[in-house]
């Protein structure tokens with residue numbers, strides 16, 4: 001399972017990259033706004049920090065506008081993955097870009113039928129939003145399960161990029177279902193390392209080690 005970090009904060013991305021566990025980055029217009037950075041500049045910095053795909057989202061809603069923006073974005077670096085919304089124009093753009101060998105992440109997916117359309121459009125990644133699905137009274141994890149079943153039925157190569165992950169249980173459920181990628185905020189990735197018994201175990205071992213009077 002690949003781990004992406006969902007942020008545009010350079011310090012957080014650097015910290016995650018240093019763990020050696022980071023496979024890519026996702027950003028969106030809200031995360032760029034939160035960072036307060038210039039879109040092109042910060043995307044370039046992220047691409048230099050991480051070898052894997054870095055999703056950068058188009059703003060236009062029409063196919064021509066999306067193509068124009070994709071042209072600008074894909075010049076930033078080879079590992080830029082163009083993020084398009086799951087709309088008719090978004091999927092038209094997806095088909096065109098992936099046919100030319102450009103990576104595309106189709107975002108804002110809230111139904112398995114939408115995911116089927118994205119796979120038929122040749123998407124590199126489909127991003128179903130688990131947390132936002134849950135927030136609106138739907139079952140985000142069931143959505144991942146349905147997409148996995150459909151993609152396996154037809155051997156689609158589109159990778160399921162579980163997004164809008166809010167806590168480690170979401171990640172655990174996605175891993176059990178077989179999501180290909182999970183994009184998580186830095187805090188959720190950090191929380192994956194934690195266990196009270198690990199902390200207590202370290203405390204106990206260090207206390208006993210101190211009693212030996214030895215040093216390494």
Ligand code: E4P
Pocket residue numbers: 006026027028107127129131132163164165183
């Ligand atoms: C994914 O690519 C999105 O940027 C992200 O996961 C959205 O998460 P949110 O619902 O927490 O904003």
